[in-house]
Amino acid sequence: MKKIQMVDLKGQFATIKDEVNESLQEVLESTAFINGPQVHNFQKELEDYLGVKHVIPCANGTDALQIAMMGLGLKPGDEVITADFTFAATVEVIALLQLTPVLVDVEPDTFNIDPEAIRKAITPKTKAIVPVHLFGQTADMDAIMEIAREHNLYVIEDNAQAIGGNFHSKENKTYKTGAIGDIGATSFFPSKNLGCYGDGGAIFTNNDELAHTIKGVVNHGMYERYHHDVVGVNSRLDSMQAAVLRAKLPRLDKYNEARRQAANKYDQAFKGQEHIVTPFLKGAPDTHVYHQYTLQITNGKRDALVKHLQANDIPCGVYYPIPLHKQKAYADERYNEADFEVTNRLVKEVVSLPMHTELEDDQIDHITKAVIEFVNN
Numbered sequence: 001m002k003k004i005q006m007v008d009l010k011g012q013f014a015t016i017k018d019e020v021n022e023s024l025q026e027v028l029e030s031t032a033f034i035n036g037p038q039v040h041n042f043q044k045e046l047e048d049y050l051g052v053k054h055v056i057p058c059a060n061g062t063d064a065l066q067i068a069m070m071g072l073g074l075k076p077g078d079e080v081i082t083a084d085f086t087f088a089a090t091v092e093v094i095a096l097l098q099l100t101p102v103l104v105d106v107e108p109d110t111f112n113i114d115p116e117a118i119r120k121a122i123t124p125k126t127k128a129i130v131p132v133h134l135f136g137q138t139a140d141m142d143a144i145m146e147i148a149r150e151h152n153l154y155v156i157e158d159n160a161q162a163i164g165g166n167f168h169s170k171e172n173k174t175y176k177t178g179a180i181g182d183i184g185a186t187s188f189f190p191s192k193n194l195g196c197y198g199d200g201g202a203i204f205t206n207n208d209e210l211a212h213t214i215k216g217v218v219n220h221g222m223y224e225r226y227h228h229d230v231v232g233v234n235s236r237l238d239s240m241q242a243a244v245l246r247a248k249l250p251r252l253d254k255y256n257e258a259r260r261q262a263a264n265k266y267d268q269a270f271k272g273q274e275h276i277v278t279p280f281l282k283g284a285p286d287t288h289v290y291h292q293y294t295l296q297i298t299n300g301k302r303d304a305l306v307k308h309l310q311a312n313d314i315p316c317g318v319y320y321p322i323p324l325h326k327q328k329a330y331a332d333e334r335y336n337e338a339d340f341e342v343t344n345r346l347v348k349e350v351v352s353l354p355m356h357t358e359l360e361d362d363q364i365d366h367i368t369k370a371v372i373e374f375v376n377n
């Protein structure tokens with residue numbers, strides 16, 4: 001059996017090596033390191049793939065979220081509702097822009113933001129909702145878009161973990177995640193489903209005016225050279241990263257399918273296990289791209305299991321061990337523990353197993369046997 005990796009970037013690279021080397025060589029020889037043709041071509045190709053009018057590449061996923069909020073003109077004091085159970089980047093940029101983060105609980109089955117909790121958190125100051133398609137599963141966008149329309153709120157999708165996933169609306173329309181709300185933000189961090197070989201990110205929107213605003217924001221607030229109309233930032237995807245992404249984008253559907261197959265095999269192996277809850281798939285199979293394969297261990301043995309797996313060379317991860325509302329940086333007396341029942345439980349129960357495009361059957365066998373044996377003893 002090959003050594004088990006949490007994410008096997010080496011194995012994946014081996015399958016695209018010639019193509020990536022060639023396009024990187026091209027960038028080197030052209031010396032068009034910034035805003036070169038690779039960036040422009042990738043932008044167009046991603047627009048086509050997502051079926052979205054505008055993709056604006058930027059330096060990373062955290063920037064993408066921040067720039068989205070700047071582009072929408074959110075002002076200090078505006079309240080932005082997001083999930084308590086997610087990576088900190090989402091709440092970090094809200095706080096950095098001096099907006100007021102309002103953390104709410106998630107659904108117990110999908111781990112995604114709970115529409116009922118959003119409703120309860122809305123005040124006259126609420127301006128936006130940031131759903132995160134956590135671990136690769138599409139959030140309940142029908143309900144979220146309905147709430148947003150009712151209360152005149154922006155929707156910014158944090159699509160860092162779900163690129164390539166689908167959403168089938170109740171009107172029977174199919175969208176790519178990130179292309180549903182007013183604006184989508186994604187990350188091309190190496191371990192994401194579409195990852196580059198460094199940092200990268202992008203913002204998506206179908207709104208022409210918003211796209212124009214954002215193209216200035218990412219470039220020092222310039223719409224005309226050396227005329228700075230708004231306070232902007234410097235956030236670019238570089239040409240080398242775009243070259244890598246161009247090689248991987250045509251394979252993204254295949255990559256996501258490989259993740260689904262690995263998830264199915266895990267599911268089969270854990271079937272009938274009393275203390276192991278496998279990921280809940282709420283919609284059609286194409287609404288989950290398994291950025292993570294996350295179990296809940298319900299008999300109190302999660303922490304011991306993590307130690308056991310690590311001691312046996314089986315990598316695993318706890319995403320996330322502390323609810324955001326309990327983090328020092330984001331704690332606030334407004335919060336009431338009773339409102340975070342699900343997140344408070346999940347942080348003690350979740351464990352994510354190795355998930356990537358190169359997982360082999362004997363590795364999955366080995367991992368699932370080790371988990372089942374330990375949890376039941």
Ligand SMILES: *Cc1c(COP(=O)(O)O)cnc(C)c1O
Pocket residue numbers: 060061062063086087089090132158160161186187188189199200201
């Ligand atoms: C990875 C991630 C981000 C941040 O992306 P970076 O490119 O690392 O800045 C934001 N939100 C979520 C949910 C993520 O998983």
